[in-house]
Amino acid sequence: MKELSVELKDELATVQMGNHLADVIKDGAIIYLHGDLGAGKTTFTRGVVQGLGHKGNVKSPTYTLVEPYELAGINAYHFDLYRLGDPEELEFMGIRDYFELNSLCLIEWPEKGAGVLPQADLDITLEYVDTGRKITFIANNDKGASILTLLKQ
Numbered sequence: 485m486k487e488l489s490v491e492l493k494d495e496l497a498t499v500q501m502g503n504h505l506a507d508v509i510k511d512g513a514i515i516y517l518h519g520d521l522g523a524g525k526t527t528f529t530r531g532v533v534q535g536l537g538h539k540g541n542v543k544s545p546t547y548t549l550v551e552p553y554e555l556a557g558i559n560a561y562h563f564d565l566y567r568l569g570d571p572e573e574l575e576f577m578g579i580r581d582y583f584e585l586n587s588l589c590l591i592e593w594p595e596k597g598a599g600v601l602p603q604a605d606l607d608i609t610l611e612y613v614d615t616g617r618k619i620t621f622i623a624n625n626d627k628g629a630s631i632l633t634l635l636k637q
């Protein structure tokens with residue numbers, strides 16, 4: 485499956501969609517999160533990371549750029565590149581280590597890291613619709629497509 489769109493009527497629906505993605509992620513993936521400020525990128529990420537077993541808060545790492553979560557069976561990294569000045573800063577942060585095999589990388593504002601970030605398996609876009617949101621998943625390769633197939637079930 486290449487593309488999937490779902491309406492999310494409230495914050496809980498966004499968190500639950502993130503939980504659902506956590507359930508079908510087996511090997512990690514590179515996921516770009518698109519959408520305006522307040523669209524729900526961090527809320528969705530919270531659902532994913534908590535769905536993978538994290539018990540505490542999930543805040544956007546606006547100043548630190550990345551927050552690591554060492555979880556049972558998977559390392560997850562939540563990036564928020566909103567304040568990244570130059571994609572090259574990612575090299576100085578040792579970004580390659582984060583994209584190790586089998587890690588799950590969820591990246592807000594990936595356009596700020598263009599040229600340095602690896603390609604995404606999945607692009608996710610959150611949009612405002614009335615008082616809720618719409619989430620659209622686009623698979624860029626076989627790995628992304630198999631995640632979407634599982635997500636649809």
Ligand code: ADP
Nearest residue numbers: 492494495498521522523524525526527616617
């Ligand atoms: P972003 O990381 O995209 O800037 P946040 O996740 O930090 O956005 O904030 C999203 C805001 O929208 C939060 O106040 C959250 O409660 C709210 N929200 C999340 N999902 C929905 C939804 N499906 N419908 C309505 N409000 C939502």
Ligand code: MG
Nearest residue numbers: 525526544592
């Ligand atoms: Mg955010």
